[in-house]
Amino acid sequence: MPEPTDIPSFATTQLALLTTELNAELAETQLLLSSTSPSTLARAGLAILNLNLSSQRTGLGGKTVVELTLDPAFVTKSSGSGKGSGSQDLPEHGIRVGDIVAVSEQPAGAAKKNEKTGLKERGVEGVVGKVGTERVEVVLGKGSGDGKEEERMNQNMNKLLKMTSSEMTPFISTLFGHSSPTPVPSDLSTVNVEWIDPSLNDSQKDAIRFALESREVALIHGPPGTGKTHTLIELILQMLKQGLRLLVCGPSNISVDNIVERLASYKVPMIRLGHPARLLPSVLNHSLDVLTRTSDAAEIVQDIRKEIDAKQASIRKTRNGREKRTIYNELRELRKEFREREKGCVEGLVRSSKVVLATLHGAGGFHLRNQKFDVVIVDEASQALEAQCWVPLLWLKASRLVLAGDHLQLPPTIKSLNSKESKARKKEEKGKKDGEKEEGEGKVIKGMTLETTLFDRLLELHGPSIKRMLTTQYRMHETIMRFPSDELYEGKLVAAEAVKARLLTDLPYEVKETEDTKEPLVFWDTQGGDFPEKTEDEEIGKKAGKGMSLGESKSNELEAALVKLHVSNLVEAGLKPEDIAIVTPYNAQLAVLSQLLKERYPGIELGSVDGFQGREKEAVVVSLVRSNAEHEVGFLGEKRRLNVAMTRPKRHLCVIGDSDTVGRGSPFLKRWMQFLEDHADLRYPNVSDVYVDERGG
Numbered sequence: 001m002p003e004p005t006d007i008p009s010f011a012t013t014q015l016a017l018l019t020t021e022l023n024a025e026l027a028e029t030q031l032l033l034s035s036t037s038p039s040t041l042a043r044a045g046l047a048i049l050n051l052n053l054s055s056q057r058t059g060l061g062g063k064t065v066v067e068l069t070l071d072p073a074f075v076t077k078s079s080g081s082g083k084g085s086g087s088q089d090l091p092e093h094g095i096r097v098g099d100i101v102a103v104s105e106q107p108a109g110a111a112k113k114n115e116k117t118g119l120k121e122r123g124v125e126g127v128v129g130k131v132g133t134e135r136v137e138v139v140l141g142k143g144s145g146d147g148k149e150e151e152r153m154n155q156n157m158n159k160l161l162k163m164t165s166s167e168m169t170p171f172i173s174t175l176f177g178h179s180s181p182t183p184v185p186s187d188l189s190t191v192n193v194e195w196i197d198p199s200l201n202d203s204q205k206d207a208i209r210f211a212l213e214s215r216e217v218a219l220i221h222g223p224p225g226t227g228k229t230h231t232l233i234e235l236i237l238q239m240l241k242q243g244l245r246l247l248v249c250g251p252s253n254i255s256v257d258n259i260v261e262r263l264a265s266y267k268v269p270m271i272r273l274g275h276p277a278r279l280l281p282s283v284l285n286h287s288l289d290v291l292t293r294t295s296d297a298a299e300i301v302q303d304i305r306k307e308i309d310a311k312q313a314s315i316r317k318t319r320n321g322r323e324k325r326t327i328y329n330e331l332r333e334l335r336k337e338f339r340e341r342e343k344g345c346v347e348g349l350v351r352s353s354k355v356v357l358a359t360l361h362g363a364g365g366f367h368l369r370n371q372k373f374d375v376v377i378v379d380e381a382s383q384a385l386e387a388q389c390w391v392p393l394l395w396l397k398a399s400r401l402v403l404a405g406d407h408l409q410l411p412p413t414i415k416s417l418n419s420k421e422s423k424a425r426k427k428e429e430k431g432k433k434d435g436e437k438e439e440g441e442g443k444v445i446k447g448m449t450l451e452t453t454l455f456d457r458l459l460e461l462h463g464p465s466i467k468r469m470l471t472t473q474y475r476m477h478e479t480i481m482r483f484p485s486d487e488l489y490e491g492k493l494v495a496a497e498a499v500k501a502r503l504l505t506d507l508p509y510e511v512k513e514t515e516d517t518k519e520p521l522v523f524w525d526t527q528g529g530d531f532p533e534k535t536e537d538e539e540i541g542k543k544a545g546k547g548m549s550l551g552e553s554k555s556n557e558l559e560a561a562l563v564k565l566h567v568s569n570l571v572e573a574g575l576k577p578e579d580i581a582i583v584t585p586y587n588a589q590l591a592v593l594s595q596l597l598k599e600r601y602p603g604i605e606l607g608s609v610d611g612f613q614g615r616e617k618e619a620v621v622v623s624l625v626r627s628n629a630e631h632e633v634g635f636l637g638e639k640r641r642l643n644v645a646m647t648r649p650k651r652h653l654c655v656i657g658d659s660d661t662v663g664r665g666s667p668f669l670k671r672w673m674q675f676l677e678d679h680a681d682l683r684y685p686n687v688s689d690v691y692v693d694e695r696g697g
C-alpha cells in the first residue's frame with residue numbers, strides 16, 4: 001500500500017494548483033474578451049448584440065428577471081422574420097438556459113467603430129433563465145448563489161492545512177490513508193436487504209450491500225451503461241429506510257437534477273438547494289426557493305407579504321406626509337419580520353428534510369450551516385475536483401461517504417495542465433529539494449495534478465477492497481463492448497440480454513439491411529497517407545464556447561468526407577439522423593464536420609469526445625483525425641478519452657482513422673487497432689471513393 005498522504009502537503013499542493021488553474025481560466029477569458037470584438041463573439045455564438053430591455057419583473061426568490069429582445073432599429077436581413085409587431089427572431093446563438101452571462105452596455109456610435117478593443121465593461125452578472133426564438137430572460141445576480149467556487153475550495157484547503165490533531169476524525173484519517181477503513185466482509189450475500197426495485201442485477205445489489213455495510217467510505221465503480229445512478233437511487237431509498245439523513249451531491253446541476261427526477265417517482269420528500277434558474281423545470285417543485293413559497297410553513301411568511309403589498313398600495317393613496325412616514329416605518333418593520341420569518345421557514349424546511357440535494361459547491365452554502373448528515377453521497381465523483389468534494393466533507397463535518405463514478409472515463413477538465421504558469425511551477429518544484437518545506441506549510445507533492453480525483457486517490461491508497469464494480473451494461477452490443485471491457489474493466493463487463501445482439505435493423509422503425517446496418521462494428525482504415533491531417537488554429541468557441549480553446553487543433557477533410565459517406569449510407573438505409581452522433585477529439589475537425597453535415601442532416605448530433613461523456617446514441621461515428629508521417633497522436637493517447645469515444649453507441653460503432661499513425665501512438669492504441677482489424681467489418685477506402693461521393697451528393 002502506498003504511504004499515507006501528508007495532510008498539510010496535500011492542502012499546500014491543492015492550493016497552488018487551484019491558483020494556477022484560476023489564473024489560466026482568467027487569462028483565457030481575458031484574452032477572449034480583450035482580443036475579440038463583440039461582433040466576433042456574436043459570430044462565434046458567445047454573445048447576442050443589439051438587445052433592448054423589454055421588461056423586468058421579480059422572479060422566484062425575489063430575484064430580478066430581465067427580458068431582452070432585439071432592438072427593432074438593429075434588425076438585419078439575417079435576423080428578424082419581419083413580423084412587424086416589434087418582436088424579431090434573435091440571430092443564431094449558443095447561449096443556453098443555466099449559462100452564466102454578463103448583461104452589459106454595448107459600445108455605441110464612435111465607440112462602436114473602435115469595438116476591436118473588445119468589451120471592457122463586464123456589466124451585470126446573471127443566469128440565463130429562458131431562451132426563446134425572440135427573447136432571452138436573464139435572472140440577475142451571481143450564478144452559484146453565494147460566494148465564488150474558487151474561494152470556497154481555497155477556504156477548505158486552508159482549513160485542512162491548519163487542521164489540529166484533535167480535529168482529525170477517523171473518517172478524515174481514512175481519507176488520507178492514516179488508517180484503513182473498517183473492513184467489510186467480502187461475502188455480503190447473506191446481508192438481508194428488502195429490495196425496493198426488484199429489477200436490480202447482482203452486481204448492483206452487491207454494490208448497495210457493500211455501501212450499506214461500509215463505515216467510512218465506499219466507492220461504487222460504474223463503467224459505461226451499467227446503471228450507476230439506478231444503483232444510487234436504491235441505495236438512497238435503503239439508507240432512508242434505515243433512518244439515515246443524507247446529503248446527495250454531484251459536481252454539476254444536471255448530475256444532481258438527474259437524481260432528484262428519479263427520486264421524485266418514489267415520492268421521497270426532499271429539498272434541492274440551488275439557484276432556480278439553473279435547475280431543470282421538472283425539479284423546481286423540490287427546490288428550496290419554491291418550497292419556501294408553497295409549503296405549510298410558508299403560509300405565515302406569505303401573510304406578511306400580503307400585508308406589505310397592501311401597505312405599499314396605501315402609500316400611493318396617502319397625500320399626508322406624516323401618514324406616509326408612519327407607513328414607511330411600519331413597512332420597514334414588516335420587511336424585517338418578513339426576512340426573519342423567511343429565514344425561520346427555510347431553516348425549518350432544511351432541518352426537517354431527510355434528503356438534501358445540492359451541487360458540491362452548493363453544499364457549502366449558509367443554508368446548511370450546522371446541519372448534520374449521516375452520509376454524504378456523491379454521484380459522478382470522478383468528474384469532480386477533489387477540492388470540490390471537500391466542500392461538503394469539511395463544512396458539514398461528514399463522517400461517512402459514498403462515491404459513485406468511473407475513474408477510467410475522463411476526469412474534470414483542467415485548463416492549466418500545459419499552461420506557462422504550470423510549467424513555471426513545475427520548474428520551481430524541481431528546484432526545491434525533496435522534503436523541503438516552507439515555514440508553516442506542507443511540502444508540495446510532486447506529480448499531483450487537479451486531474452487526480454478523490455476517487456482516484458482513495459483507490460490508490462486503499463486498493464480495490466474499498467470499491468465494488470457494476471458489471472452488467474445496458475447500452476452496447478457485445479462486440480462494441482468487448483475491447484473496452486477487456487482492456488479497462490478486467491474483462492468483467494457483461495452485456496445485458498436485451499442489448500447484447502441488438503442491431504440497427506432491429507430498431508422499432510424500418511431500417512433496411514445493408515452492409516453497414518447489419519454490422520455492430522465498422523472500421524474505415526485510411527492507412528497509406530492519402531488522408532492526411534491538417535493543423536489549424538482552432539476557431540473560438542464553436543457552439544456556445546463549450547470546449548473553447550485558442551490553441552491549435554487538427555482537422556482532416558478527407559476523413560470528414562468519409563464520415564459523410566458513411567452517414568449518408570446509414571440514412572439511406574432508413575436510420576433517422578437523430579439516432580446518429582459523430583464524435584471527434586478535435587474541435588477543428590468538429591468545425592469541418594459541422595460545415596459538411598449540419599445543413600444536410602440537421603438532426604444529427606456532432607460533438608467533441610469530452611462533451612459527449614455521459615451520453616449515448618444508436619449509432620456513433622468516431623473520427624480519429626490523426627494521420628501523419630511522424631506517427632504523432634497527441635491527446636488521442638489518453639486512454640480515458642478513447643474509452644469515452646468507443647462506449648457511446650448502442651448498436652453501431654464506426655471508427656474512421658489511420659491505423660498506421662494511430663497504432664503507433666501507444667500500446668493501448670496498438671491493441672485497439674489490432675482488435676478492429678480482427679473483429680470489425682474492415683474497409684480500405686480510396687480517395688476517389690469520397691471524391692465520387694462529393695460529386696454525386
Ligand SMILES: Nc1ncnc2c1ncn2[C@@H]1O[C@H](COP(=O)(O)OP(=O)(O)OP(=O)(O)O)[C@@H](O)[C@H]1O
Nearest residue numbers: 199200201222223224225226227228229230231474
Ligand atoms: N437492473 C437493471 N435492469 C434493467 N435496466 C437497467 C438496470 N440498471 C440500469 N438499467 C438501465 O441502464 C441504463 C443506464 O442506467 P443509468 O442511467 O442509471 O446509468 P448511469 O449510471 O446514469 O449511466 P452510466 O452507466 O452511463 O454512467 C438505463 O436505461 C437504465 O434503465
